[in-house]
Amino acid sequence: MKTSPLLSVSGVSKSFPVNGVPFRALADVGLELRRNEIIAVIGASGCGKSTLLRCIAGLETPDSGTLAIAGVPVTTAGQGSAVVFQDHRLLPWLTVRGNVELALEPLAMTAAERQARAARYIALVGLDAFAESYPRQLSGGMAQRAAIARALAVETDLVLMDEPFGALDSILRTRMQEELLKIWRAHQVSILIVTHDIEEALYLADRVVVMRPGPGHVHEVVELALPRPRSRDTEAFSQLRGHLLAALAQTPAEVVA
Amino acid sequence: MAELSWKGLVLPAAALAAWSLAVENHLLGGPMAVSPVALLQVPVTDPDGREIWAALGASLVRLALGGSLGAVAGIGLGLALGLSRPLGRALSPSIDTLRQIALFAWIPLLTAWFGTSETAKIVFIALGTFFPLVLATQQGVRATPAGLVELVQVLGLSPRRRITALYLPAALPSIAVGVQIALISAWIGTVGAEYAIGNGRGLGAYIASGREQFRMDITLVGVLALALIGVALHALGARLIRHLDKAT
Numbered sequence: 001m002k003t004s005p006l007l008s009v010s011g012v013s014k015s016f017p018v019n020g021v022p023f024r025a026l027a028d029v030g031l032e033l034r035r036n037e038i039i040a041v042i043g044a045s046g047c048g049k050s051t052l053l054r055c056i057a058g059l060e061t062p063d064s065g066t067l068a069i070a071g072v073p074v075t076t077a078g079q080g081s082a083v084v085f086q087d088h089r090l091l092p093w094l095t096v097r098g099n100v101e102l103a104l105e106p107l108a109m110t111a112a113e114r115q116a117r118a119a120r121y122i123a124l125v126g127l128d129a130f131a132e133s134y135p136r137q138l139s140g141g142m143a144q145r146a147a148i149a150r151a152l153a154v155e156t157d158l159v160l161m162d163e164p165f166g167a168l169d170s171i172l173r174t175r176m177q178e179e180l181l182k183i184w185r186a187h188q189v190s191i192l193i194v195t196h197d198i199e200e201a202l203y204l205a206d207r208v209v210v211m212r213p214g215p216g217h218v219h220e221v222v223e224l225a226l227p228r229p230r231s232r233d234t235e236a237f238s239q240l241r242g243h244l245l246a247a248l249a250q251t252p253a254e255v256v257a
Numbered sequence: 258m259a260e261l262s263w264k265g266l267v268l269p270a271a272a273l274a275a276w277s278l279a280v281e282n283h284l285l286g287g288p289m290a291v292s293p294v295a296l297l298q299v300p301v302t303d304p305d306g307r308e309i310w311a312a313l314g315a316s317l318v319r320l321a322l323g324g325s326l327g328a329v330a331g332i333g334l335g336l337a338l339g340l341s342r343p344l345g346r347a348l349s350p351s352i353d354t355l356r357q358i359a360l361f362a363w364i365p366l367l368t369a370w371f372g373t374s375e376t377a378k379i380v381f382i383a384l385g386t387f388f389p390l391v392l393a394t395q396q397g398v399r400a401t402p403a404g405l406v407e408l409v410q411v412l413g414l415s416p417r418r419r420i421t422a423l424y425l426p427a428a429l430p431s432i433a434v435g436v437q438i439a440l441i442s443a444w445i446g447t448v449g450a451e452y453a454i455g456n457g458r459g460l461g462a463y464i465a466s467g468r469e470q471f472r473m474d475i476t477l478v479g480v481l482a483l484a485l486i487g488v489a490l491h492a493l494g495a496r497l498i499r500h501l502d503k504a505t
Contacts, residue, residue: 103412
């Protein structure tokens with residue numbers, strides 16, 4: 001059991017019509033995520049990385065192929081995974097606490113347990129002082145932290161993140177990446193993070209899945225044998241950066257640092 | 258929405274003064290001439306005029322009853338139409354067609370079905386609130402951000418909680434605008450039903466009997482009360498919207 005992958009994706013294809021013409025977003029995509037592993041999926045826009053995440057989250061149904069989390073095929077949204085979207089998607093009429101507790105409602109627990117667990121995860125992302133604040137009272141970074149607390153509080157083994165820090169400034173993004181690793185180490189979760197930021201992938205992931213468009217497919221899986229904590233200015237780091245840049249076949253000017 | 262201010266009172270005050278002067282100087286004459294001062298005494302001193310309080314009470318009870326009935330049905334159906342696209346496609350054309358029937362055109366039908374009973378009036382008032390609220394609720398639910406709909410799917414919330422935690426709060430601003438329109442339309446419906454269907458107490462019946470007895474004072478007092486309640490309901494609706502704007 002220990003060695004079986006937490007997430008297995010194989011032969012997944014997905015097309016949807018764009019202006020009446022079928023667009024092949026994914027063609028025969030396969031990957032596996034081991035327990036307690038972080039995988040970063042990178043690729044240019046249109047390579048299908050977000051569609052892949054949406055399929056795993058059960059928000060899209062693939063045309064063919066299989067998706068299973070802990071051996072159970074994904075048939076409904078949110079089954080076996082928690083999702084952090086690029087935008088925080090907090091309900092504006094609920095406080096931070098209300099938003100986190102809402103995510104816990106489908107779980108079998110008493111109201112007291114729900115409150116205690118929500119409080120614990122709100123504290124974990126450093127928002128204790130803002131538990132009673134409404135989303136409009138939070139900065140972008142704080143709102144995204146609340147969204148991460150909401151996803152982690154459910155305590156699923158698998159957390160899916162769709163460019164979770166994409167809307168944040170670079171200083172905040174770096175700090176959030178450090179915090180995410182801290183939480184990951186403490187909580188034994190597996191994370192699949194979709195990003196267009198090579199540095200982010202190199203800083204966070206155990207393996208980087210490089211996707212290419214036309215139609216979207218896995219081009220290469222790069223194992224990162226870098227010890228943690230990682231420094232962004234080592235020789236190994238910049239070598240891997242160069243390798244991934246080449247794999248993406250992008251010019252450096254196109255890459256957001 | 259115009260705020261109430263003293264400037265708005267200038268024109269009515271001038272009209273009142275002109276009216277007073279006209280009656281006192283016999284420019285207006287005959288049994289139809291009533292001075293504003295005499296008018297104000299009607300609901301207090303006149304034995305027939307005092308009926309207005311009971312009439313007002315009856316009208317407001319009817320408004321509350323018919324209004325809540327129409328609101329529950331309207332918000333309920335609006336939710337269903339907003340949530341289920343097949344249902345919306347199947348029912349919306351019929352509802353849009355029925356909505357085109359002017360409110361008062363329902364009266365012949367309703368009296369044919371229910372006679373001049375209380376039921377006819379209540380159903381009429383309910384119709385007045387039903388149509389604006391169906392539309393407002395349906396539009397509000399449809400406008401729920403797609404990202405939040407995905408979120409509650411991913412969270413695995415029960416259908417009941419999706420409605421109470423997402424769709425209803427998301428539709429609330431739109432529903433509030435619907436309520437404001439519905440309040441006025443229900444009030445017009447209340448007095449209109451009483452006036453047109455007759456039979457029984459109420460402000461509409463009060464005005465109708467004033468007219469039949471050639472009591473211009475009673476008729477005018479009734480019309481004035483009708484307008485004041487209308488203004489109050491409009492203000493109530495506006496307050497509701499402001500309150501919601503502040504909350505979200």
